[in-house]
Amino acid sequence: MGRLTRLPALVLVSLILPVEGAAQRPRTLEPLDATGRVTYFIAEGEPGSTYRPSDRELAVWALEAWAGSTDGALRFEPAPEAEALVRVYWVPADAGTYGEMRPLLATGRRGAAVYIRPDTGALGSQMAELARTDLLVRDTVVYLTCVHELGHALGLEHTADVRDIMYFFGYGGDIPAFFNRYRMRLTRRADIRGLSGLSAGDVSRVRALYRPN
Numbered sequence: 257m258g259r260l261t262r263l264p265a266l267v268l269v270s271l272i273l274p275v276e277g278a279a280q281r282p283r284t285l286e287p288l289d290a291t292g293r294v295t296y297f298i299a300e301g302e303p304g305s306t307y308r309p310s311d312r313e314l315a316v317w318a319l320e321a322w323a324g325s326t327d328g329a330l331r332f333e334p335a336p337e338a339e340a341l342v343r344v345y346w347v348p349a350d351a352g353t354y355g356e357m358r359p360l361l362a363t364g365r366r367g368a369a370v371y372i373r374p375d376t377g378a379l380g381s382q383m384a385e386l387a388r389t390d391l392l393v394r395d396t397v398v399y400l401t402c403v404h405e406l407g408h409a410l411g412l413e414h415t416a417d418v419r420d421i422m423y424f425f426g427y428g429g430d431i432p433a434f435f436n437r438y439r440m441r442l443t444r445r446a447d448i449r450g451l452s453g454l455s456a457g458d459v460s461r462v463r464a465l466y467r468p469n
């Protein structure tokens with residue numbers, strides 16, 4: 257926090273926009289595993305997180321979205337929490353943030369913890385109201401947040417292109433429009449599984465990191 261106090265502009269942005277924690281930006285673009293085999297663990301929701309048991313499925317679909325874009329170069333396998341390279345946690349809302357990735361060491365290897373805040377109230381009153389009245393909006397936000405944060409876990413950085421799932425709201429843009437663009441393509445929840453949310457740019461970047469041998 258000491259460093260941030262010398263950067264008042266950044267503090268201001270984080271108060272206005274639902275940006276992520278500062279710890280989520282990877283320094284270098286490297287695959288989590290050179291062979292593309294990535295172990296994962298999905299936790300139960302923490303009390304107060306507004307987690308629904310079906311959210312676990314959204315996280316699995318988000319993993320499938322990334323894996324499915326690499327022609328088999330990237331493969332996810334479930335593992336116990338202490339061994340998993342990628343760990344997903346559902347946590348209570350935190351002012352101004354909706355998701356976060358933090359690097360971790362998993363039995364001596366570089367891994368990532370992903371924190372998802374299913375309470376859409378953190379995205380502002382307009383999004384909170386939409387999510388309350390339309391469960392597909394709520395699930396869209398949770399799903400796309402999973403895809404975005406898992407993208408960071410896999411080694412991807414933010415982009416400034418609003419078509420990308422790795423787009424960063426700090427560049428501006430209409431947050432409800434971003435999520436509604438996806439939601440409007442759904443007629444039922446199961447449609448999420450067939451609609452990755454990845455842009456051509458997202459796909460080319462993940463394929464550059466995870467190439468078929």
Ligand SMILES: [Zn+2]
Binds near residue numbers: 424
């Ligand atoms: Zn991000």
